Amino acid sequence: MRTKRCSNVASETDEMFGFRSGSDFTFDEFQRYAYTFKESYFGIQDAKEGSNAGETKKKTWKPSVEDIEGEYWRIVEQPTDEVEVYYGADLETGVFGSGFPKALSVVTGNDSDQYAMSGWNLNHFPRLPGSVLSFKINSSPMVYVEMCFSSFCWLVEDHHLYSLFPNWGDPKVCYGVSGSHAPALERAMRKHLPNLFEEQPHLLNELVTQLSPSVLKSEGVPLHRAVQHSGEFVLTFPRAYHSGFNCGFNCAEAVNVAPVDWLEHGQNAVELYSKQCRKTSTSHGKFLLGSAREAVQALWELSVLGKKTTRNMSWQSVCGKDGMLTRAVKTRVRMLEERLDSLPICLKPQKMERDFDLNNGRECFSCFYDLHLLAARCKCSSDRFSCLKHAKLFCSCDINHRYVLQLHTINELNMLVEALEGRSEAIIWASEDTTDMHTTRLDHESGMFHKRIKSCDPRET
Numbered sequence: 296m297r298t299k300r301c302s303n304v305a306s307e308t309d310e311m312f313g314f315r316s317g318s319d320f321t322f323d324e325f326q327r328y329a330y331t332f333k334e335s336y337f338g339i340q341d342a343k344e345g346s347n348a349g350e351t352k353k354k355t356w357k358p359s360v361e362d363i364e365g366e367y368w369r370i371v372e373q374p375t376d377e378v379e380v381y382y383g384a385d386l387e388t389g390v391f392g393s394g395f396p397k398a399l400s401v402v403t404g405n406d407s408d409q410y411a412m413s414g415w416n417l418n419h420f421p422r423l424p425g426s427v428l429s430f431k432i433n434s435s436p437m438v439y440v441e442m443c444f445s446s447f448c449w450l451v452e453d454h455h456l457y458s459l460f461p462n463w464g465d466p467k468v469c470y471g472v473s474g475s476h477a478p479a480l481e482r483a484m485r486k487h488l489p490n491l492f493e494e495q496p497h498l499l500n501e502l503v504t505q506l507s508p509s510v511l512k513s514e515g516v517p518l519h520r521a522v523q524h525s526g527e528f529v530l531t532f533p534r535a536y537h538s539g540f541n542c543g544f545n546c547a548e549a550v551n552v553a554p555v556d557w558l559e560h561g562q563n564a565v566e567l568y569s570k571q572c573r574k575t576s577t578s579h580g581k582f583l584l585g586s587a588r589e590a591v592q593a594l595w596e597l598s599v600l601g602k603k604t605t606r607n608m609s610w611q612s613v614c615g616k617d618g619m620l621t622r623a624v625k626t627r628v629r630m631l632e633e634r635l636d637s638l639p640i641c642l643k644p645q646k647m648e649r650d651f652d653l654n655n656g657r658e659c660f661s662c663f664y665d666l667h668l669l670a671a672r673c674k675c676s677s678d679r680f681s682c683l684k685h686a687k688l689f690c691s692c693d694i695n696h697r698y699v700l701q702l703h704t705i706n707e708l709n710m711l712v713e714a715l716e717g718r719s720e721a722i723i724w725a726s727e728d729t730t731d732m733h734t735t736r737l738d739h740e741s742g743m744f745h746k747r748i749k750s751c752d753p754r755e756t
């Protein structure tokens with residue numbers, strides 16, 4: 296089956312797998328095209344099977360969702376049948392508009408105000424209290440204009456984020472596999488499409504592979520199916536593979552969401568991306584530290600000022616010794632500590648400049664790992680950095696020319712964890728401006744990391 300994407304450039308991989316850039320359509324033109332296609336497609340199918348030749352021209356038979364589903368998988372599984380459909384994918388709401396009204400600064404009393412103000416409005420959803428995406432500037436929804444058989448192939452969201460999409464128009468059939476069974480789905484894909492994976496080892500990142508639910512079931516992959524009708528929302532969970540197709544003309548909007556419990560999934564995602572040398576689209580370290588700073592501020596306001604606002608209470612609920620935010624920060628700090636400990640060579644510590652990754656994320660030259668908290672560099676290059684795993688591949692310069700850049704020392708990060716756990720002194724300490732704090736303390740405080748580096752620096756012995 297071929298899908299032509301409208302108003303969107305198809306990548307080389309898209310082209311290889313039958314996705315091509317299509318013509319430009321207006322919304323109305325697309326709608327008319329979609330209706331005509333479906334009518335004639337199923338009319339013809341019906342006519343072939345119809346017994347009375349005189350009745351074949353105008354049939355009013357409407358295929359059910361199950362009829363369309365059967366036909367869809369028949370086409371996908373029989374590559375000799377060529378069916379071409381169009382799909383307006385990943386259209387930016389900033390350019391093409393959103394189906395949800397934007398909140399006006401003045402509430403007018405119109406009916407549309409309730410939709411403008413609603414938390415279910417996709418324009419606000421990613422920035423609701425408790426969502427760590429509020430630290431990311433660009434989290435606008437995308438629009439999808441679809442027709443019968445236009446499909447979305449098996450995918451997980453970038454950074455294993457949650458996604459939320461409402462549907463308007465004809466039903467959308469969605470299949471889902473829970474995050475815990477993602478590796479099972481990947482194994483099944485590799486087993487059934489060995490040649491494709493040989494050509495393109497990270498094929499699943501390209502969103503071009505469809506495999507039928509019956510094949511996945513036969514491989515023991517637990518699968519869920521949902522028919523999404525007009526006005527219904529579908530929420531996908533971290534690393535939950537999903538795919539599907541449309542039963543006719545419809546329009547969907549989708550946005551990624553990151554409640555605090557996503558942080559640990561996002562951490563797993565960046566570790567996986569580093570192993571696959573896959574580029575990250577956003578800095579996980581910024582999300583993590585941004586969330587921790589907001590939370591500490593909230594804890595300070597609660598304990599010192601007694602400000603029991605919804606926002607403050609919401610942050611408090613993810614803190615404490617066992618809180619999910621505390622756990623996520625602790626896991627990352629332990630990980631940093633282990634990486635520093637296992638460095639095969641000793642690198643000199645250096646304070647990370649404030650503007651190190653202020654405007655653009657910095658990534659490892661080798662695996663694209665996010666370097667917001669820690670990076671390695673050498674005097675021989677001013678714009679090349681690496682993660683600690685790849686510090687040894689950096690260059691062949693003398694070790695004295697190489698540095699480890701730290702945003703915060705391990706001691707500072709441990710204090711941050713203690714603040715999140717609720718220790719009063721740590722809350723007061725961490726609620727100060729952390730940026731100013733680290734510029735003065737990194738050089739003066741003999742942190743654990745600082746000490747360790749000193750003790751193995753050949754010039755110190």
Ligand SMILES: [Zn+2]
Pocket residue numbers: 569659660661662663664681682683684685
């Ligand atoms: Zn790396």
Ligand SMILES: [Zn+2]
Pocket residue numbers: 673674675676689690691692696
């Ligand atoms: Zn060098």
